[in-house]
Amino acid sequence: MALFTSYTADYQIGHVASRVNRAYCERHGYEWLCRVQPPLTRHPLRHPTWDKVSLLIELLSSLLDGTSSSCDAGTTHLLWIDGDAVVLRQERRVEEILALAPPTAELVVGEDVTQCCLVNAGVLLVRVSEWSLALWRDVWEAPSSEKFHNARFHEQSSLLKQLNARHEGLGRVKPFHSFLGGPAGPKVFPHVCVLPRHALNTNRGDLRRGAPEPAPDDRCDFIFHACGVPHVFTDEGKCKSKIVALRAMLRSAGLEALAAFDD
Numbered sequence: 001m002a003l004f005t006s007y008t009a010d011y012q013i014g015h016v017a018s019r020v021n022r023a024y025c026e027r028h029g030y031e032w033l034c035r036v037q038p039p040l041t042r043h044p045l046r047h048p049t050w051d052k053v054s055l056l057i058e059l060l061s062s063l064l065d066g067t068s069s070s071c072d073a074g075t076t077h078l079l080w081i082d083g084d085a086v087v088l089r090q091e092r093r094v095e096e097i098l099a100l101a102p103p104t105a106e107l108v109v110g111e112d113v114t115q116c117c118l119v120n121a122g123v124l125l126v127r128v129s130e131w132s133l134a135l136w137r138d139v140w141e142a143p144s145s146e147k148f149h150n151a152r153f154h155e156q157s158s159l160l161k162q163l164n165a166r167h168e169g170l171g172r173v174k175p176f177h178s179f180l181g182g183p184a185g186p187k188v189f190p191h192v193c194v195l196p197r198h199a200l201n202t203n204r205g206d207l208r209r210g211a212p213e214p215a216p217d218d219r220c221d222f223i224f225h226a227c228g229v230p231h232v233f234t235d236e237g238k239c240k241s242k243i244v245a246l247r248a249m250l251r252s253a254g255l256e257a258l259a260a261f262d263d
Helices: 012-028 048-064 094-098 130-141 143-148 154-165 242-252
Strands: 002-008 031-037 077-081 085-087 107-111 119-127 192-195 204-206 223-225 231-234
Touching: 002 012, 002 048, 012 031, 012 085, 012 242, 031 048, 048 077, 048 119, 048 130, 048 154, 077 094, 085 242, 094 119, 119 130, 119 154, 119 223, 130 143, 130 154, 143 154, 204 242, 231 242
Parallel strands: 002 031, 002 077, 107 192, 204 231
Antiparallel strands: 077 119, 085 223, 107 119
16 A cells, blocks of 8 residues: 655645655555655646646556556555645554445545535545556546646546546436435445545534534545635634644644644
8 A cells, every 4th residue: 555645845735744644654554655846837738736647647557567666566556645635534544445445446536525526536546457557547648638737627527537438427326425415325336436525535524612423524534635615613613724724623633743833
């Protein structure tokens, strides 16, 4: 198991999240691969979020042809985690998340945090396989992807198009999102498993003292992702910025000192 991320050197949240995620990997014996890029993206014609796709292709290719110098040759899965996401439940192993999916799953991904998309590409658990390599090469290279190089949802939109082209059938599940009346458990497709928002990748949390046990919609069972406008509530009200929301969630999990915020 290897976890990897990339962010630009001027992105404070990236440095904070990296410290937390590195500690998680050290705790469980996973490899941690972190690339800090110059402020300008490596691919100037694309939004920086596309870097995850090129890095994923690079890692998959080298593992499959036996030339990897970044990962152990026995690596079977790669977990991408966005620069503004942290493993909040550090006691949980990635294998526990993988066990929620069937053995046929080549990609385990979470529902999008809103209804705008079906899935959220901020956290991706990818099997090292030829199927995965072909998928991500098409996400990167397909002519249909070009319009998303700098358009809304970027590589996430391209991923959905490629899954549709492979007849995975995500669009046939209606309603799709668990928090809008869709299936409450994992949604299983031929090669893809989509987990409920709270199970993998959420931007929500209710930290108010005396509040009842959070409903699944407001629970974080693994990774907190400070994307979009985080819905994190404390006794002082709703957190009004990503960094404040991230700090509140880390404090609630006893990880604030590990994060070492630069005040």
